[in-house]
Amino acid sequence: MSTSTQQERFGFQAEVVQLLDLMIHSLYSNKEIFLRELISNASDAIDRLRFAKLTDPGLDEPDEPLQIRVSYDKDARTITISDNGIGMSRQEAMDNIGTIAKSGTREFLQALTGDQRKDATLIGQFGVGFYSAFIVADRVTLTTRRAGLPAAEGVRWESDGRGEYTLETIEHPARGTEIVLHLREGEDELLGGHRLRTIIRKYSDHISLPILMPDEDAGSGDAPAETVVNRASALWARPKSEISEQEYNEFYKHVAHDYADPLAHLHAKMEGTYEYTLLLFVPAHAPFDLWMPESRHGVKLHVQRVFIMDDTGQLMPNYLRFVRGVIDSSDLPLNVSREILQSSRVVDSIRSSAVKRVLKLLKDLAEKEPEKYATFWGEFGAVLKEGVAEDYSNRDDIAGLLRFTTTASSTDTPDTSLADYVARMKEGQEKIYYLVAPTLAAAKSSPHLEIFREKGIEVLLLSDPVDNWVVTSLPDFDGRRLQSVAQGAADLGALEDAAEKEANEKAGTQFAALVERLKKALGDRVRDVRTTNRLTTSPACIVAGEAEIEMNLIRRMQGSGMPSEPILEINPEHPLIRRLDAEPDERLADWAHVLYGQSVLTLGARVDEPAEFAARLNDLLVTLTGERETTDGDDS
Numbered sequence: 001m002s003t004s005t006q007q008e009r010f011g012f013q014a015e016v017v018q019l020l021d022l023m024i025h026s027l028y029s030n031k032e033i034f035l036r037e038l039i040s041n042a043s044d045a046i047d048r049l050r051f052a053k054l055t056d057p058g059l060d061e062p063d064e065p066l067q068i069r070v071s072y073d074k075d076a077r078t079i080t081i082s083d084n085g086i087g088m089s090r091q092e093a094m095d096n097i098g099t100i101a102k103s104g105t106r107e108f109l110q111a112l113t114g115d116q117r118k119d120a121t122l123i124g125q126f127g128v129g130f131y132s133a134f135i136v137a138d139r140v141t142l143t144t145r146r147a148g149l150p151a152a153e154g155v156r157w158e159s160d161g162r163g164e165y166t167l168e169t170i171e172h173p174a175r176g177t178e179i180v181l182h183l184r185e186g187e188d189e190l191l192g193g194h195r196l197r198t199i200i201r202k203y204s205d206h207i208s209l210p211i212l213m214p215d216e217d218a219g220s221g222d223a224p225a226e227t228v229v230n231r232a233s234a235l236w237a238r239p240k241s242e243i244s245e246q247e248y249n250e251f252y253k254h255v256a257h258d259y260a261d262p263l264a265h266l267h268a269k270m271e272g273t274y275e276y277t278l279l280l281f282v283p284a285h286a287p288f289d290l291w292m293p294e295s296r297h298g299v300k301l302h303v304q305r306v307f308i309m310d311d312t313g314q315l316m317p318n319y320l321r322f323v324r325g326v327i328d329s330s331d332l333p334l335n336v337s338r339e340i341l342q343s344s345r346v347v348d349s350i351r352s353s354a355v356k357r358v359l360k361l362l363k364d365l366a367e368k369e370p371e372k373y374a375t376f377w378g379e380f381g382a383v384l385k386e387g388v389a390e391d392y393s394n395r396d397d398i399a400g401l402l403r404f405t406t407t408a409s410s411t412d413t414p415d416t417s418l419a420d421y422v423a424r425m426k427e428g429q430e431k432i433y434y435l436v437a438p439t440l441a442a443a444k445s446s447p448h449l450e451i452f453r454e455k456g457i458e459v460l461l462l463s464d465p466v467d468n469w470v471v472t473s474l475p476d477f478d479g480r481r482l483q484s485v486a487q488g489a490a491d492l493g494a495l496e497d498a499a500e501k502e503a504n505e506k507a508g509t510q511f512a513a514l515v516e517r518l519k520k521a522l523g524d525r526v527r528d529v530r531t532t533n534r535l536t537t538s539p540a541c542i543v544a545g546e547a548e549i550e551m552n553l554i555r556r557m558q559g560s561g562m563p564s565e566p567i568l569e570i571n572p573e574h575p576l577i578r579r580l581d582a583e584p585d586e587r588l589a590d591w592a593h594v595l596y597g598q599s600v601l602t603l604g605a606r607v608d609e610p611a612e613f614a615a616r617l618n619d620l621l622v623t624l625t626g627e628r629e630t631t632d633g634d635d636s
Contacts, residue, residue, distance in 0.1 A: 007168035010094070012159075020134055020161045034136055035070070035196070036203035037129030038081045038179060040254050042068045043207050045085030045177060047307035049147055052086060054308070055337070059148050061175055068211045070200065070229070074191045079137075082178035089146040090155045090169060097130065097142070097157060097165070129257065134161040136190060137181035143170070144177040197229050206235040206251040208305065234305045236279035236326050240267050252281045255300060256324040260284045263372050265325070266361045270353060274346050278354055280325035282361065286379045290322060298324035299354075301341075303332045314341040315351055319387035319398075320358055322380045327354065359397045366401060366417075377403045377414060385466045389473040399477055402470070404460045405440060407449060412440055416460075418477045424458060428495050431483040432476075434460035436467055442604040447538035448486045454536050455495060459485055486603075487544045490534035490569075504533045507572035514581040518568070521592035527565030535571035542566045542599040562605050568596055587623065590616045 012020065046066045053059055069082045088096060133140045142157040154172020159165035189195060193216045200211055210232040214224040235243060235251045249261045256262075262281040269277045280299070287298075298321065299311040305328060316323055331346045341347050362384075366373040377384075387398040403414040406421065421432060433452060437443035443461040452459050462471065471482055508515075508531050519529040527545060535541060545567055570577050580591055597613040600606070607613050 007166055009164055009166050011164050016131075017163050020131060020163075031135045032190075032199050033203065034132040034181075035079075035081070035199045036253075037132045039068060039070070039200070039204045039207060039211065040257070041129060042081060042083035042085060042177070043209055043254075045083050045087070046209055047085075049084075049086040049175075050306055051308060052147060056148075061147050066209055068207070068209055069226070070196060070211060070213050072191050072193070072196060077183045077188065077191065079181045079183065079190060079196070080178060081181075082176065084174065084176035085147075087146045087149075087176045088144045088155065089149060089153065090167060092146065093142070093144065093155050093157050093167060133179065133181055136183055136187045137161075138184045139182040141180040141182070142177065143172060143180075145172045145175055147175045200229045203250055204254070205230045206247055206254060208232060208234040234302075234328070236267065236277050236328055237305060243267075248281075251279075252283075252324065255326060256281065256283060256287075256298060258283060258287075258324075262324075263376055264361055264365050264369075266357055268357060274349050275330040276346075276350050277328045278325070278357060280323050280327075280354065280358060280361075282358075282365070282376060283322060283324060283379070284375065286322065290380075290383065298322065300326050301332075301336075302326055302328040303336060304328070304330060308332075308336055309338070312338060314338070314347055315354065316358075317351075317355060317387065317391055319383055319385075319390050320355065322383055323358055355391070355394060356397075359394060359401070362401050363397070374403075374413070374415065381414065382464050382466055385464065385470050389469040395474065396477075399474055404462070406458050406460050407444075407453065408458045409461075421458060421460065422478050422480060425480075426455075426457060426495060429457065430480065432460070432480045433457060433483055433485050434462055434471060435485050436462045436471065438604040439463050445602070446486070446604075447535055447541045447599075447602050448543070450536040450538060451490060451492070451534045452485060455492070457492070457495065484544075485534070486541075489530075490532055500533060504531070507531045507533075511570070511572050511577070511581055514577070515570070517588055518570070518592045518595075521589040522568065522596055525566075525596060526568045529568045529570065531572045532569035534569065535574070537574075538571060538602070539574040539576045540568055540570045540595045540599045542568055542596075542603050542605075562600065562603075568599060570595070587620065590620055594620060 046068070049061075049066070053061070064084060066084060070080070072079045139160045140158065143154065144157070145151065145154040151173045152169075152171055154170040156168050156170050157165060183190065193213060197213060200213075204211060207230055210228045211230045212226040213229050215227045235247065248265055248267075252258065252262045252265065261284065263284045265279070265281045267277075267279045269275075299316045301308045301311060301315060311327075315327055327350060329346060329350060332344070333340075336344075362373070362376070365376065381403060384398065384401060388395055388402075391398065399418055402418060404416045404418075404421070405412055405414045406416050408424070409416060418432065425432075435443050435446055435448055437446060440461060440463045443449075443463055449459055462468075471484070474482060476482060511531050515529045515531065519526065522529065532541070542562070543566070545565065572578070576591075576595075580588065585591065593613065594617050597607050597617075
């Protein structure tokens with residue numbers, strides 16, 4: 001018998017109110033998943049209890065069988081889900097249920113637009129599964145006690161989902177959590193053993209804990225017999241031949257809290273120096289917290305089928321943080337800590353094997369199911385690119401998985417691998433050319449591409465922030481050096497014939513005086529001015545020197561927009577450059593700064609003094625217009 005004290009009423013967080021309104025009025029497309037979500041929560045609570053017992057020797061709790069129970073009461077029109085897991089304290093009940101600011105509620109609400117507002121299966125993606133109870137219930141009563149707390153510190157939480165909830169401290173001998181759903185009108189079809197068993201076997205058969213229900217065929221009695229509804233065995237420990245694709249998919253949804261089937265999975269049992277099992281999945285879409293540095297990784301460590309902890313980077317590198325699943329070791333101790341993991345040879349071996357197998361899985365996906373791989377790349381390509389800089393030992397394998405948009409692409413979709421590029425290289429081409437720009441549009445319109453377009457040489461167009469780290473960490477691929485088209489002199493090697501080389505050298509001599517005057521006018525804004533053969537239609541461009549870091553990397557690191565000592569290159573074939581060379585112009589300094597400013601803008605960088613640039617440009621335009629008007633008047 002429980003005794004209530006300290007009942008209080010609270011208001012939900014604003015986002016929770018919105019979420020509950022959606023649950024109650026909109027999300028009905030797959031309402032039976034409420035049971036999956038609540039059972040998954042119960043399973044997680046038991047996993048956390050197991051870990052707490054391993055890490056807290058002072059936790060004095062009876063070693064009773066760990067179980068999840070589901071029952072129903074037709075007369076009261078209720079469904080009850082209970083577990084003997086970690087439970088919650090009063091403050092945890094307030095933090096975990098009344099407020100969910102850290103669980104992506106805003107992102108979830110923003111995702112629920114249009115037809116998605118009717119898709120209840122979205123809820124698992126954002127860790128708000130508890131609230132799915134309100135799809136079928138107009139009142140929810142939760143009773144809980146945190147493991148290690150006395151029976152007098154039990155908690156009862158109750159709400160009708162309309163914006164408020166009550167909390168009261170009660171006497172509660174049992175550890176764990178019990179949730180009672182008071183069903184809405186019209187939901188009576190859920191009040192049947194067969195219906196509930198069907199839902200459990202459909203969505204939660206993979207749960208390794210026993211899920212018990214009363215045995216309706218056992219006759220009446222004070223304590224009805226219970227039967228286990230699910231298989232209650234670790235899915236990854238079963239032979240692959242006995243596991244269906246649907247079971248793999250449902251297990252993935254459980255461990256990833258996802259609503260969609262995965263793109264691919266690998267299941268392998270390793271035997272040898274160390275014994276461990278991998279069951280890893282590649283999701284079909286990016287989780288909302290993919291770019292949140294504080295978010296946990298998606299791989300769960302088990303030891304001898306007992307959950308130990310979520311990965312914090314020891315089992316899977318950061319660039320594979322999208323991978324979800326389970327790694328189960330037979331060699332680690334049950335009381336393993338994060339400190340032990342960081343210095344464990346067993347973990348090093350598991351990590352190395354897991355990474356290689358995931359990369360092999362992605363390679364097979366790219367070769368055998370390119371449409372699926374295109375989906376993967378659209379969701380996780382920017383993350384995988386981080387591995388080129390992070391993982392030297394697997395750099396070549398990662399490089400083979402990269403996809404790019406190039407000057408030969410028919411669409412903006414990155415669909416060209418480095419192997420594709422090499423296969424299409426022109427005869428005599430020795431390098432893989434690329435251009436880094438702030439956006440794809442800026443890359444496509446860059447003057448640095450002019451000579452390459454004229455000669456039909458393909459160029460990789462890079463616009464992701466991480467691309468800077470890719471090209472600085474990947475000096476070559478398949479024996480071909482990667483070369484920026486916006487860095488150093490324009491050296492096309494064997495693709496440039498003798499006549500072109502001679503013309504370029506001649507232009508350097510012919511325009512030497514103009515080059516010196518431009519250099520003097522620009523002063524310390526440039527390191528050098530020189531003629532170039534990389535331009536065909538633009539008068540000038542800016543490049544970085546050979547020894548400098550790629551200029552776009554500097555821009556993103558410092559926000560300056562320019563290399564530290566830029567080089568201005570001029571096109572000796574452009575009419576403006578020819579005129580400035582042929583006719584002495586008292587406003588050459590203005591022309592020099594306008595050419596420089598235009599080159600900064602076409603680079604996608606920022607002009608330091610935009611007002612000055614605009615004033616010089618306007619003055620030159622006025623001068624040219626005045627000259628034209630004077631000339632026209634003289635002719636008449």
